[in-house]
Amino acid sequence: MRWAWLMMAGVARRLLRVVALTLRGALRARREPGELQRQLYQVGNRSLLFVMVTLGFIGMVLVFQTCLQINRVTGDLSQVGAEFAKILVHEFGPSLTAMMLATRVGAGIAAEVGSMIVTEQVDALRMCGVEPVEYLIVPRFLASLVMTLVLSIVGTVVALGMGGLTAYSSFHVPPSVFFDLSRVRLGDVATGIIKCLAYGAAIPIISGFCGLEARGGSEGVGWATTRAVVSSSFAVIVLDFLISGVAFFTLQASG
Amino acid sequence: MQLLEVRKLHFNPAVPPVLDGVSLRIEPGQTVGLCGPGASGKSLLLKILCGLVRPEGGRVEIDGLDLCTCSSAALRAVQSRIGMLFQNNALFDSMTVADNVSFPLRQRAIQQGIRLDEAYVRQLVHERLRAVGLADHADKLPSQLSGGQRKRVALARAVMTRPELIIYDEPTAGLDPVTTARIYDLLRRERDETGATVIIVSSDxxxxxxxxxxxxxxxRGCLRYDGPTDAMANSPDPVVRQFVRGELEGPL
Incomplete structure (x- = not known):
C-alpha cells in the first residue's frame, strides 16, 4: 500500500514538473525556428480529414436518432436544429473533436518521444544543453492549443451541416428551419472555447509525459503509446465533466 | 574544465548494488580508460559523471559544482560543455547527418543568444564530416548509413563544440579492425588538437x-584498479591481472 502511494506521488511530481516546464517554455520567446510550423502541420492538416469525416458521421447519427425519438413522442421537429446547434457548440463539437485528437495526436507524440527515450536521443538532447520538455513538448503544446480550437470549429460546422442534410433527406425538415442559431448564446461559445483550450493543453502534456516515462525497448514504447491514448481520452472526458459543471452555473446560467 | 571529482558514489536501484563507493579524481587534460567485465557499472558510471543519472548517495563535482544538488539550468550549462558519444550513437533519426552534427553548435548559439552565420556552420560541418570521412553523406538520414558510419557521425557530433570534457562509451563496439583503428586515430587527433579531458570506456x-x-x-560496482596503464598487467590483484591478460584461469 505504502509502496503504491509513493509511486503515485512520484508520478504526480514528475507530471507537475512537465506541466511547469511546458508552461514556462510556452511563455518564453526562445524557439526552434520552423519547429512550430512543422507541428502545426502535423497536428492540424494531418488530422483535418479524420476530424471532418468522424464529426460528419456523428452529426448524421445524432440528428437521425433525435428525430426518430421525437417523431415517436410529439412529431414536432422544428426545434431539433436549434437545440442541436447549441449542444454542438458548447459540448459535442469540442469534446468529440478532442477525443479524436487524443487518439491521433496523443499516440503520435507518445510514440515519437518514447522511441527517442529508449534510443537515448533524449539523453543526447540533454547533453547538448537542451531541456527535453522545452524542445519536444512545448512546440507540440502550442500547435495543439491552436489546432484543437481550429479543428473544433471545422468539426462543429461539418457536424451541423451533415445533421441538416440528414434532417432534410430523412425527415423533410427544411434547412431554413434546421439551421437556426438563435439559441446559441455567448455563454455557449465561451464554454466551447474554454473546453477547446483545456483539451488542447491536456493532450500534448499528458501524451508527452507518457512518452518521457517510456522505459525498455519497443515494448516500452508500445505501452507508453497505449497509456497516452487512454490517459488523454480520459482527461478529455473528466475535463468535459468539470468544465460543463462549472459553466452550467456561470457562463450558461442566463441562457 | 578544471577538475572532475567523484567521491563515494553509491547507486543501488536493487540489491546487490550496481555501484558501491567509487571515488575518482580526474585532472584537466587527462585521458582515463575505464574498463571492466560486463555489467560492472561502466555505462552507469559515465551517465552519473555527466549528470544524466542521479546517484542515491555521494557527489559528482565538475569545476567545484555538485551535479547532484545544482539547479537543472546549471546542470544543462555544464552538460553542454561535455561531449558524449553514446554506446548506441543516439543520433537524432529525424534529422540529416549535417543537421545532427551541427545540432550542438546551433543549440549553444540559441542558449547564448548568438545568431550563427549559416555559411560558417555549413563550412564547419563539411570540415568535420570530411575529417571523419563522410563528406559525401551530409544529406543522408542516419538510417541510411552503416554502423561504422553512424559511429563516426556520432563522434563528429560529440566533439562539434570543442567540449572540455569528452566521454566515449564503447566507440568501437561491433566494428571491424580497420574501422576500429581509424576511429582510434580520429580520437587521438581530436585529443591532441584540443587537449580536452577524455574518459573512454571500451571492451577492447x-x-x-x-x-x-x-x-x-x-x-562488481567497486573500483578495482586506478593507476598507470603500464603497471596494470603486473598488478598484485589477481582479478585485474586476469582481466587485462584475458586468461581463462583465475578468480573471474
Missing part, C-alpha cells in the same frame, strides 16, 4: 591501453 582492452595512459577498472 588492448586498444584502450594503447590509448589511455591511466586506467580505471570497475568490478
Amino acid at each position: 582492452v588492448e586498444a584502450l591501453m594503447s590509448f589511455a595512459p591511466r586506467m580505471v577498472m570497475l568490478y
Whole structure:
C-alpha cells in the first residue's frame, strides 16, 4: 500500500514538473525556428480529414436518432436544429473533436518521444544543453492549443451541416428551419472555447509525459503509446465533466 | 574544465548494488580508460559523471559544482560543455547527418543568444564530416548509413563544440579492425588538437591501453584498479591481472 502511494506521488511530481516546464517554455520567446510550423502541420492538416469525416458521421447519427425519438413522442421537429446547434457548440463539437485528437495526436507524440527515450536521443538532447520538455513538448503544446480550437470549429460546422442534410433527406425538415442559431448564446461559445483550450493543453502534456516515462525497448514504447491514448481520452472526458459543471452555473446560467 | 571529482558514489536501484563507493579524481587534460567485465557499472558510471543519472548517495563535482544538488539550468550549462558519444550513437533519426552534427553548435548559439552565420556552420560541418570521412553523406538520414558510419557521425557530433570534457562509451563496439583503428586515430587527433579531458570506456582492452595512459577498472560496482596503464598487467590483484591478460584461469 505504502509502496503504491509513493509511486503515485512520484508520478504526480514528475507530471507537475512537465506541466511547469511546458508552461514556462510556452511563455518564453526562445524557439526552434520552423519547429512550430512543422507541428502545426502535423497536428492540424494531418488530422483535418479524420476530424471532418468522424464529426460528419456523428452529426448524421445524432440528428437521425433525435428525430426518430421525437417523431415517436410529439412529431414536432422544428426545434431539433436549434437545440442541436447549441449542444454542438458548447459540448459535442469540442469534446468529440478532442477525443479524436487524443487518439491521433496523443499516440503520435507518445510514440515519437518514447522511441527517442529508449534510443537515448533524449539523453543526447540533454547533453547538448537542451531541456527535453522545452524542445519536444512545448512546440507540440502550442500547435495543439491552436489546432484543437481550429479543428473544433471545422468539426462543429461539418457536424451541423451533415445533421441538416440528414434532417432534410430523412425527415423533410427544411434547412431554413434546421439551421437556426438563435439559441446559441455567448455563454455557449465561451464554454466551447474554454473546453477547446483545456483539451488542447491536456493532450500534448499528458501524451508527452507518457512518452518521457517510456522505459525498455519497443515494448516500452508500445505501452507508453497505449497509456497516452487512454490517459488523454480520459482527461478529455473528466475535463468535459468539470468544465460543463462549472459553466452550467456561470457562463450558461442566463441562457 | 578544471577538475572532475567523484567521491563515494553509491547507486543501488536493487540489491546487490550496481555501484558501491567509487571515488575518482580526474585532472584537466587527462585521458582515463575505464574498463571492466560486463555489467560492472561502466555505462552507469559515465551517465552519473555527466549528470544524466542521479546517484542515491555521494557527489559528482565538475569545476567545484555538485551535479547532484545544482539547479537543472546549471546542470544543462555544464552538460553542454561535455561531449558524449553514446554506446548506441543516439543520433537524432529525424534529422540529416549535417543537421545532427551541427545540432550542438546551433543549440549553444540559441542558449547564448548568438545568431550563427549559416555559411560558417555549413563550412564547419563539411570540415568535420570530411575529417571523419563522410563528406559525401551530409544529406543522408542516419538510417541510411552503416554502423561504422553512424559511429563516426556520432563522434563528429560529440566533439562539434570543442567540449572540455569528452566521454566515449564503447566507440568501437561491433566494428571491424580497420574501422576500429581509424576511429582510434580520429580520437587521438581530436585529443591532441584540443587537449580536452577524455574518459573512454571500451571492451577492447588492448586498444584502450594503447590509448589511455591511466586506467580505471570497475568490478562488481567497486573500483578495482586506478593507476598507470603500464603497471596494470603486473598488478598484485589477481582479478585485474586476469582481466587485462584475458586468461581463462583465475578468480573471474
